[in-house]
Amino acid sequence: MNPKTYEPTPSRRVAFLGLGVMGSPMAGHLQAAGHEVTVYNRTAAKAEAWAKQHGGAFKATPREAAAGADIVFCCVGNDADLRSVVLGADGALAGMKPGAIFVDHTTASADVARELYAAAKALGIAFVDAPVSGGQAGAENGLLTVMCGGDQAAFDTVKPVAMAFSRAFTLMGAPGAGQLTKMVNQICIAGLVQGLSEAIAFGQKAGLDMNLVLEVIGKGAAQSWQMDNRGKTMVAGEFNFGFAVDWMRKDLGLVLDEAKRNGARLPVTALVDQFYADVQAMGGQRFDTSSLIKRLK
Numbered sequence: 001m002n003p004k005t006y007e008p009t010p011s012r013r014v015a016f017l018g019l020g021v022m023g024s025p026m027a028g029h030l031q032a033a034g035h036e037v038t039v040y041n042r043t044a045a046k047a048e049a050w051a052k053q054h055g056g057a058f059k060a061t062p063r064e065a066a067a068g069a070d071i072v073f074c075c076v077g078n079d080a081d082l083r084s085v086v087l088g089a090d091g092a093l094a095g096m097k098p099g100a101i102f103v104d105h106t107t108a109s110a111d112v113a114r115e116l117y118a119a120a121k122a123l124g125i126a127f128v129d130a131p132v133s134g135g136q137a138g139a140e141n142g143l144l145t146v147m148c149g150g151d152q153a154a155f156d157t158v159k160p161v162a163m164a165f166s167r168a169f170t171l172m173g174a175p176g177a178g179q180l181t182k183m184v185n186q187i188c189i190a191g192l193v194q195g196l197s198e199a200i201a202f203g204q205k206a207g208l209d210m211n212l213v214l215e216v217i218g219k220g221a222a223q224s225w226q227m228d229n230r231g232k233t234m235v236a237g238e239f240n241f242g243f244a245v246d247w248m249r250k251d252l253g254l255v256l257d258e259a260k261r262n263g264a265r266l267p268v269t270a271l272v273d274q275f276y277a278d279v280q281a282m283g284g285q286r287f288d289t290s291s292l293i294k295r296l297k
Contacts (some may be wrong), residue, residue, distance in 0.1 A: 002057050004142040006033040009160040014262060015039070015069040017092060019046050019061050022132065023075035023107070025139040026165040030073070033164035040065035040085070053157045062086070063095035071158055072096060075105040075132075078250060079112040086116055098124035101154045103162065105146070107131045107247075109254050110176035110183075111150060117175035126154035131182035134167070136242035143167040147185075148175035183255045189254060189289065192226045192270040197293035200234050212234045214266065230290040239287040239294070246285045249276050 011034050016027035019041040027050065031037040037056035041047040049231055051231035059065040062085040065164075066072045072092050076082055080106060086092050091103060101122055104113070104127070113129035120127035128150035134233045138144040146162060146169045148155055155171045162169050172181045214231040217223070233241065252273040259266045284291050 012070045012161050015065040015072040017074040018076040019050050021136045022139045027279050029142045029165040038065045039133050051140050061090040062092040065088045066092040066095040072102045079108050081109050082106050094240050103128045103130050105130050105132050110179040114178045124282045128143040129178040129210040133185050147172050147178045147181035149175045187269050191268050193292050194272045202297035222285040232281050234293050244286045245276050245279050248289045
């Protein structure tokens with residue numbers, strides 16, 4: 001984990017549920033910033049190893065991890081995983097005190113965000129949906145962009161704590177607005193990566209020095225984060241940068257489901273989702289999203 005300077009903030013008692021490639025470093029930043037962190041992970045050995053490395057505590061269930069916490073953070077796989085750690089006899093809500101806040105960093109549906117907001121509110125607990133952008137590197141460096149949905153008061157309480165792992169932490173609107181903003185983010189990325197893939201493949205067929213081409217056009221209107229960070233690795237055929245095709249397809253599935261509900265037309269996104277299915281069929285489930293170019297080779 002790269003060194004990060006943390007803004008001084010009063011120490012809070014917090015829990016973190018889910019110690020995957022994102023959750024583990026996020027929880028690490030909270031501990032390093034001076035908060036008292038208790039972790040839970042479905043594979044208990046991972047939680048134990050995290051506590052040994054970072055000096056926090058670990059518990060066997062979400063309920064036990066959440067007991068007494070001011071804020072419970074969570075980053076798991078999907079809607080079903082999220083419900084399993086929040087609801088039920090061993091879920092976090094069963095252990096949380098009234099007035100505590102649950103902050104969900106999972107990329108999930110807007111529907112589950114609204115559902116869990118209501119379930120928490122009935123118990124006097126606040127719920128903030130807060131999906132992130134910035135990938136594994138953003139989590140490790142404490143520089144995630146976090147888009148939130150929920151109530152202003154809960155957001156204001158959480159923000160100084162969450163800045164331990166964030167570059168930006170912004171309230172986008174009512175419950176579910178964080179998840180909807182993340183969907184906008186993924187729509188943008190899908191189209192951009194496909195365009196970049198086609199451009200690089202075209203340039204290679206034309207016999208151009210594509211590293212030089214990217215250097216030149218990257219100073220003009222074609223510039224993007226994807227070009228700056230993935231262009232040259234796409235030229236080199238390297239696709240091991242964290243955000244897997246399987247995860248992107250999960251996210252685009254959420255996007256396309258939401259579009260059916262709200263009537264948005266997403267022809268390019270639907271097409272790129274199918275292109276990612278082609279990459280999966282080529283054995284690229286764990287390649288990162290820039291691997292779209294492999295279809296064009």
